[in-house]
Amino acid sequence: MTSRPDILCIGAMLWDVIGRAPRRMAPGADVPGRIRHIPGGVALNVAVALLRWGLAPAVLSAVGRDPEGAALVAEAERLGVITGWLSRDTGLPTDCYMGIEDSQGLIAAIADAHSLEQAGDAILAPLSADLAGWTGAVVLDGNLTEDLLSAIARDPRLALADLRVVPASPGKAERLEPLIAARRGCFYLNRLEAEILAGRACPDAATAAEAVVARGAARVLVTDGPHPAAEAIANGPTLTLPPPPVSVARVTGAGDCFLAAHLAAGLSNQPREAALRQAVEASAAHVSGKDVP
Structure with missing residues (x-):
């Protein structure tokens, strides 16, 4: 029997192919660098990050029975992620995910999550x-998909769940509207992403959070990258905190580390200020090429 998890991570579990060059790149550039083929997808990235905080996450996603899927599940299990409830028999x-990064961050990316989208509910x-x-x-x-997120918002099976929501990319932010x-x-x-959901430009993270x-x-x-992060709540004060300065070694997955660290702090009943600090520091450590805790 699969162990009872602490947290469910619902969404993408896939292979990341990340190319990184140690210099600035112009459009059409062809430069030396490194290419990594690693387990990824927001749901799996968050799950792996949660493991570092002593939690037991399970992923609900669609993974094929092709060789790539078998290798992905094996690696996730080796890391400690609970995979016993994956949808595997979809025929998909x-x-x-393929991303290109340079010394300043992400240049461009393509996410092929068609199998997850077709698997639906x-x-x-x-x-x-x-x-x-x-x-x-x-x-x-x-x-x-937006349809599935809309259904989840009304799903009685999750009516009492503590939902933590991340758009995955600016191009998918509007899917969170329901x-x-x-x-x-x-x-x-x-x-x-916050500006897209707010429907207007915002000068900083605090204004953007308040607008949403x-x-x-x-x-x-x-x-907001190297600029202060913020947390806004209804009928309460907005918090801001600047991240520590770091050299950029990678950017893909930084937001997932931020979410995992903040969620872990909340589950251990840390106050808002401490939770935001833990999230900011974890994200900065990831960008610098380190992992915490």
Whole structure:
């Protein structure tokens, strides 16, 4: 029997192919660098980061029975992620993400999450079986379709769950609208994603977080690269905190580390200020090429 998890991470579990050059790149550049082929996807990235905080996460996602899927599941299990409730019999190939980074950060990326999107609510089947009555934390990522996110906002199986929501990319931020309209979840956004949801440009993370709260979200955290991060809540003060200066070694997955660290702090009943600090420091450590704790 699969062990009972502490947290459910629902969304993308795929292979990341990340190319990184140690210099600035112009459009069309062809430069030396390194290419890594590593387990990824927002749901899996958050799960792996949660393991570092002593938590037991399970991923609900769609992973093919192709060689790529078998290798991905084996690696996730080796890391300690609970994979016993994955949707495997979809007849679909395992998804993949390809990103290009230079010394300043992400240049461009393509996410092929078609298998996850086509699997739809099949990935939620365990909520009617082994995981019925779930009242714990649930991480949702924007690689899920807007229709599925809308259904989750109304799903009685998750009515008492603590939803933590991340869009996965600016291009998918609008998929979160149903959850904002339903006033469900705590949202983790970068400033561009927050601006998309707010419907206007914002000068900083605090303004952006407050703008999304004004749209109906109860709690919003916004990061802004090397600039101060912020947390805004309905009917409460907004917090801000600058990240420590670091040299950029990688950027993919930084937001996932931020979410995991903040969630772990909340589950250990740390106050808002301490939770934000833990999240900011964990994200900065990831960007610098280190992992915490």
